[in-house]
Amino acid sequence: MRFMVIVKATPESDKDGALPDPELLLEMGEYNEELGNAGVLLAAEGLRSTSKGARVKFSGKSCTVIDGPFTEAKELIAGFSILQVKSLEEAVEWVKRAPNCCPGGEGEVEVRQVFEMEDFAPILTEEQIQHKVRARAELPNQTANK
């Protein structure tokens, strides 16, 4: 099963131009290597501050673009990884061993199960599913259930 591990942002992590603390970067690197060696880590990315981002809100046919930064830290993410594990419990156990991204304070990480194309079996035909599987297999950074 694949799980997405979503690291929530904090006001500090989201400051314009903020770079992660080098010590944390190195600790995370070591942790990621451990996951990589265990065959668990499929992908990992950090996100730049929301000051370099934007939101597009759709309401019926109209859409509005809002430039960052965004202030509600609870809604913001700072990074993510994708894990291949046997269960949510296993994903959670790995996450508990991660370095605290906010050593001085509180951090939060969300763990969410990723849809596999087979999960669409109730609403798509086998052929449609295979079409989706093939399309994804071509993508340079796509992770897939083993």
Add this chain to the structure above:
Amino acid sequence: MRFMVIIKASKESEEGAPPDPQLLLDMGKFNEELIKAGVVLAMDGLHPSSKGARVKFSGKSRTVVDGPFTEAKELIAGFWLWQVKSLDEAIEWVKRSPFSSLAGESEIEIRQVFEMEDFAPVLSEEQIQHKVDARAELVGQEKK
């Protein structure tokens, strides 16, 4: 430049309702267009938060809270990873997505992804190269 394009959750996505067949078709066409343009690096949808959990970190302690989580605004339903020239280009693509045909409101957030080179102010060249090499080993990272 790489961007993570984040689809915010909604009451419907959290209920686990199957997507509207027309939306699925329109999304499929939109994705094909994006893929043909060489924009998509990766994409995935997420099951509702009822199948997930949160881990709260406080110093050395860890607390696990099971889903579901109630504030859809704080949740994500899916994402793409795109390779485009600028934030503006990413915005233009998002504006063309089928979300405009959905009833109610949808929100997409676009965030720039860190490249290892961005850490040059805080890491040595050697440390950066080490990270680049480690990443190259991962299944979902681009092989150069």
